[in-house]
Each structure stands twice: as C-alpha cells, then as structure tokens.
Amino acid sequence: MSDLSLPDFLRARFEEEKVAAVATRDAGGEGAAGWVHDEENGALDFGLPNRTLYSTPIGTFAAELEHAARYDPDRILREVNAKLRIVEMCDATERAHRNSTAGDLARTVLDQLAAPYRSHPDYPGTAAR
Template identity: 30%
Template sequence: MSHDIDMVRFLRNRYDEDERTARAAMWDEESGVWTARPPQASYERYTVADYCDDGVVVVTPENADADGVGRHIERHDPARVLREVDAKRRILDDYERYAAERRRELGGWNTDEVSPILTALAVVYADHPDYRPEWGL
C-alpha cells in the first residue's frame, strides 16, 4: 500500500504541474485550442495559431521538420493537456476507490506489489527527479 500511496501522490503532483503549465500558456478560456498553419508566403514561418488566428508559436527548428514540430505543438495544445489531466485524475480516483474496496474485502493488500495501473501512469514521468526506479520502467 505504501507504494500505491506514494505513486498516487506523485501522480497527483505531476497532474497539478501539467495543469498549471497548460493554464499558463492560455490568456483566456478559449485560447487553449491551437492549430498549425503552414507558411502562406515565402517570407512567412510555420506557425501555431490560437482561436483568433494569431500566432502563438513561430516554428523554426534547426534540425527537424517545421511541419512535424508545428503539428506536434498543435496536437499537445493546452486544451488537450487539460482534458488529459482530467481523464488521468478520474483514473486515479477510480483506482483509489477500487483499491479501498479490495482492501476492505480481502482484509489487506500486498504492500510490496507495485500496481501495473499506477506504473503505466507514472512511467510518463520517469524523467522527473521524484520518480522512483522501483516503480518500474
């Protein structure tokens, strides 16, 4: 259970960070949806634009395809990040309810086991300094 509690806490902290980062990239409630816009003229750069069609990011990678980088940024816009954070929080809530019910029914839980559900959610953050190697990779 100790691993589970630590992993849930770790994940909730990462989701809070992800939410804060996404919200910091927004200037109002509608600005979280971004679209990729290829150059319209030879002097323009590839851009990622907001709902007003204003450039959010001008994409000028040195060693990568501007289209690929721009589409990646567009795909992971703040609106999507916030939806993912919400979905992952719901998964954790469901997991905690399930784990509590299982402990109640079985009179305990093997505290040495690392949950494969939590491991799958945590591995995304394996590069974070608070990630523990024993959680699996």
C-alpha cells in the same frame, strides 16, 4: 525517493501540468481558440489574429508544428482531468481489493501512468505501495 504514495505522486505531477496548461492558455487572452497547425501559412496558430508561435517556410518543420499543435492547453487540461479520474478509480480499487486481480490491475495502471516520470526526484518507485 519520496515518501509520496504512487497515487499522490501522480496527482502532484498532473497538478503541475494543469498549472502550466492554464498559464499558457490564459496568456493567450480572452477569445483565444485552440492551437492549430496552419499548414497553408507554415505556422502554429494560437487562434488569435497576428499571433503565431512559430512560422516557417511552407512545408518546413510541418511534422514538428503538427506535433506542437497537439499540446493545445485545453486539450492538455482534458487529458490531465481524465488521468486524474483514472488515478482516483485505481487508487480506490487498489485499496478495496488488495492482493486480488483487480488490485493488481489497478496497481499496474498506476505504474504505467507513472512511467514517464521515473526520472523525477520524487518518483516513489515500485516500493511505495
């Protein structure tokens, strides 16, 4: 368990996701478009000529390729930025309205945002309020 507050823990996890997304996006080079599942060719298209992450016989692993295409780095960056705004709003609300319905709701939202990271060694748990 860590000494981090739950909002600080979430900020750190989201920063890690931003760094990974930027590195992946930048590896595509200038002019890279968003990731697209190219069903016609059975590939995950990075938006660059002659560059695919994974190519399969048409129809094979279509669901997996569609899922992977949803992790386009630009989309991940938008998602992380939205989550960071939620953390900021909830952190401010919880501090301003402790022991109230609004503060409790803000804490519940933070707890739910942290749920995917419960196995992380720095997870502060419910004790870090």
